Amino acid sequence: MAEAAVSSRISEQYEFMETHGWGQASIVPLVPDASFRSYKRLSLGGEGRMLMDAPPNYENIHAYLDVTAHLRSLGLRVAEVHAEDRTRGFALIEDLGDDTFTRLLAAGRSSLDLYLTAADTLVHLHEATGATAIDLPAYGLPDLLREAALFVDWFAPTVRGAAISLQEREDFLGAFSEALEGVAADRRVLVLRDYHVDNLMVVGEGDNAGCALLDYQDALIGSPAYDMISLLEDARCDVREDVRAAVLARYFAQRPALDREAFMQDMQVLGAQRNAKIAGIFVRLSRRDNKHLYLKHMPRVLGYIARSLEAPVLAGVRSSVQSMLPEFPFVSF
Structure with missing residues (x-):
């Protein structure tokens, strides 16, 4: 935002805080992430709140507030919302x-x-009665392909040092479309989409300790395999193979009716799609937004893609990637 816009936004923040009794609070800004949302930690009289700032031109605070209320109704631990201004994009939360x-x-x-x-x-989320009874779009094929296209629109041309042809792009997305067709029609669960260790918290102590959820405002309705692959193939950290196996065993033990073979194939397909998207986003953040920090995670992301592409169902995608980038995943970016 321009300097004048930033100053105006700060004034609006203080006005919102004052309206809800937090105008005299001490403020500690938190480190921003890759989105336009920002958070400030407020302290006043021994109590604390978080100020969420979600500029309406860039962020959808309605989605955050609606999904928060829905998750709470399902018995999941989320931050309590103490005050909100949907029009201006502010919330005071726990x-x-x-x-x-x-x-x-x-x-x-x-x-x-x-x-x-x-x-x-x-498991709680996937087994909860009424979890999909919320007005959210499906995580369907158009969305999945639009995200996968970030790989050919940003990552591949940067690595190759030359543009990707229209035919190469069509071949890549056509192959992904075939691989994704089945899982893209799945409407079984609420998908949080960024389910990983950065967005999970331990709250409380001892027997009262619980797992709280963060960053779910982009939730959609789709496949249960998506959040599992998000957890186990984390762009920012490695997950040991024994931990991966234990997580899957724990999940399957509590959902015995699940088709394990189909679930594992869906994980491979969605893993390839999700990590292709992430590779494109990381390059875009670097080249367009001058945010280079995320590139340090790229080797891990490319390793995930390479592992997923070993699946027979992704043979067409693998052939397309190898045609565009013969050295993949051992590439410079």
Whole structure:
């Protein structure tokens, strides 16, 4: 935003805080992420809140507030909303603390314990009665292909140093369309879409400890395999193979009616799609937005794509990628 717009936005923040009794709070801004949302930690009289700023021209605070209420109705732990201004894009929400799974892992907490907790929470979401009874679009083929296209529109031309032809783009998306056809028609669960350790928290202590959810405003209705692959193929950190196996075993044990073979194939297809999207986004953030930090995660993301492309169902996608980028995944970017 321009300087004048930033100053105006800050004034609006203070007006919102003042309206809801937090105008005299001490403020600590949190480190921003890749979105336009921002958060400030507020403290006043021994109490705390988080100020969410979701500029209406860039972010959809309605989705966050609606999905928050829905998840709470399903018995899942989310931040309580204390005040909101949907028109201007502000909310005062509960401060859940600092114990994200990411920070707990860095502090030495058992990765197995945390990931099994994540598996149990995912089972809760996938088994909850009425979980899909919310007015959200399906995570269908057009959305999945639009996201996969980021790979050929941003990543591939940057790596190759030359444009991708229209025919190459059509071949890539055509192959992905065939691979995604079955899973794209799945409407079984609420998909949070960014279900990984950065967006999971431990709240409470001892027997009262629970798993809280963050960053779910882009939720859609789709396949249960999506959030599982999001958890296990995290762009920002490695998941040990024994932990991966334990998570899947825990999940399947609690959902015995699930077709495991079909679920695992859906994970491979969606893993390829999701990580192709992420590779494109990371390059776009670097080249368009001058945010280069995410490129350090690229080797991991490319490794995920390469592993997924070994699946027979993705043979056409693998052939297209190898034709465009013969050295993939060992490429420079």
